[in-house]
Each structure stands twice: as structure tokens, then as C-alpha cells.
Amino acid sequence: MNLTPDQTIYWQRGIITINATLVFTWLIMVLLVLASWLVTRKLSASTNISKGQNLLEVLVLGIGNQIKEVSQQEPEPYVPFIGTLFIFIAASNLLSIIPGYQPPTGSLSTTAALAICVFFAVPLYGIKKQGFWGYFKKYYLQPTPFMLPFNIIGRLSNTISLAVRLFGNVMSGTMIVGILLSIAPLFFPIIMQAMGLLTGLIQAYIFAILAMVFITAATKTTDD
């Protein structure tokens, strides 16, 4: 039994490895973009809209509202990044209902990649909002400059905890299902699968909200 989809390798040459993580990531990307394109190619500004448009509007509006609640700022600059995090992780986890599918978020490489994206997004948004010195002073030299090493460690641990939390949850879900299949193959795996769907969605929400919290901490000025 494979612990992560990284171990399912389809093609390899040197360091270039095409494994299940990448393949299923691409698959999810294609699915999401295709679905978005199908719905948004015939958008209506009237009050009479299609079901797909309605779903996407609810999704985008919900993401925006959550960002606004967390950050107390206008959500527009953050929606693409945070929204994509949530949608990608949620789609990865929800598709695990399909037999033979291996969620990319079950790979520590994927969650680490997402956490690294957050790690870099935080200073980018912070510097964009309040300038390099303002960001640096507020985020790393507080409460005193002596705390700088600890602050750096804190930021890194934030990133690592993001990655490990998501990986651990998704991987454990897959593992539990695998273990239960060998112990009680008839009934329990289904329940656990259903639980996995809920957990996956919650994990996507937690990841996106934590990312937003970090970004908010970096972008929130004293005026806000």
C-alpha cells in the first residue's frame, strides 16, 4: 500500500518524475478550468441565471464573504489566491469518492507546495499593502527586534504546520479507509469515506482560512 500518491510513478527520467500526484493535479486543474469555462462562457447579468452560474456565484460570493469576515478588508485582491486554495484542496479531497483516485493533497509534496505558496504570498501581500519596511517592522520586529529569530521560526513553523496538517489529515483518511477495507470491507469503509468527504471539505476550509489569517496579519495596518 502506497502512503502517498508520490509513490505511484508513471514515468521517470532523472529527477523528472511523473507520478500520481502530478497526474491527478492536472486532472483536477482540467476539470476545474473546464467546468468554469463551460459555465462562464454564457454568463447572464439578468436575474434569470443558470444553475451552474448560480452555484459558482454562491461559491465566489461565499469565499469573498469569508475573506471579508476574517480580514475586515475588501476581499477582491485575495479571492483568486485564497479561493483557488480552497477550491483546489476541496476538489482534491471530494474526488476521493471515486475509486482508484488518489488525492494530490495526500502528498506532502503538494501540501508543502501549497504551504510554500502561502509562505511567499504573505510577505508579497504585506509589502504590497504597507511597503517593505512597514511590513518587516510590523511582522518581524514586534514586539522587539530581539524577537526576530523567533518570528522567523514562527513563520516557518506556520508554513510547516499548514503543510503537515493537511497532509496528515488527508493521508490518514486514505490510510483509515485502506486499513478498514482489510478489516471490515463491507460497511465501515463507506462511512469513513463519507466522513472523509466532510473532513476533506473542512481541511480545505481550514487551510484557506489559515492562509487568509496569515495574510491578514501581514496586511492589516494599525488604521484597519
Added chain:
Amino acid sequence: MLIDPFVVIAQIINFLILVALLKRFLYKPITQAMEGRSQRIERQLAAAAIKEKDAEAEKELYRQKQQELEAQKQAWFEQAKQEVKQEKEKLRQQGQAEVNQARSEWYKTFEQDRQKFARQIRDRLSQQVVLTARKALADLANANLEAQIIETFIDRLYNLDRLPKETIPTASIPNTRHVITIRSSFTIPEEQQERLIAAIREQLADNAEVQFETIEDFICGIELRDCDYKITWNIEHYLKELEGSIAKVLAENNNQAA
């Protein structure tokens, strides 16, 4: 190893590509559509507000017009009532005037008829009285009526009261001659003229110049005129009394009939 650096880098790139793609195909169009709808709803609300305002204005206008119409209707009604009242009063007055005129005309005609009738009665009565008196005198005393009238008149001259006897000579005399006129409905014979002159000169004025005139208007009688003074014996006096009695009887009959 759990973390494959190549996969990590690839996933970072994948994720960034996904962000770009979703921004292009999902967030941007959806946001634009929602903004478009929001603007459209705002426009519709604004248009609805304008229409509502217009409708309110129209409503107010029609309400005012209705009030004006109501007031005008009331005014017309009042005017019509006044006109009807005036017309009614006018017609009433007109009718009253016509009735009054008809009544006065009727009274006039009636009065004329009455007077005509009374005159006819008087004429007929006088004629009849004269004839009757003449016949009675002729049958009973073998006397002529005119002669009897003159005798009565001479007798009256001799029996005049003291006052007229003193008044006549002092009456204003228009000329140097004192002319006394005797008017009668018949011609006085010569002899009786002499007796009348004698009686006048004896009783009234001894220098009087007496003139005799025959008047058709007299029914049957004789009259002495001296400036402002006159002495008369005329059957008309009796006839007028009779006429008065008849008129009184007729009026009583009319009142009873009314």
C-alpha cells in the same frame, strides 16, 4: 522520502497556473456578471423610483383634477340651483303680473260694463219715469210735466232760504250786466218765461238780465246759473239716487256670487 523537490516545484507551478486560469475563467467573469447584475438592479430600482415618483405626481395631478372637477360640479350645481330659483321667481312674478293685468283688465271691463249697464238703466229709467210722471200728471191733474216743473221751480225761487238770497247779489259780477241763465231740457213757453223773470228779479236781483237756454244733456229739469251759484230742479237727482240703490244691490249680488 515523503517530499519530492521536483513534485513540490511542479505543484507550485501547477498551483500558480491554476490561480491564473481560475482568475481568467472563474473569478473575473463571475464577479463581472454579479457587478453587472447589481448595476442593472440598481438601474432598474432607480428607474422604478423615477416611475414611482412620476406615478405619484400623476396621482397627485389626477387627485387635484378630480377635486377641481368636484368643486366645479358643485359650483355648477349651485349656479343651476340659483338660476332655477331665479327663473322660478321670474316666472312667478311674470305669472303674477299677467294675472294682475288680466284681473285689472277684467275689473276694467267689468266696470265699463257695469257703468254702461247702469247708464242704460238710468236712461231707460229716466225715460220711463218721465213718461210715467207725464202720464200720471196728465191723467190725475190734467197738468203738463214741463209746466209743473217750471211751477215747482218758481215756487222754489220764492221760498229760497235767506243765505242764497243774500249771496247771489254779492256774487262776483264778470261784467256790468247782471246776466242770469236759465237752462232747461225743454223749451219754456213765453208766459212762463215772464213769470220766471219776475220771480228772479223779485227774489234775486231786480236788474238781472235773464237768458234762456235749452240743453239736450238734461234729462228732465231746469237750472238757474248766476256766476258761481246755481239753483236746480232736475229729475236726474232722483235717478242718481235710484242708480245708487241699484248699484248697491248689484254689488251685494256680486259679493255673494264671489
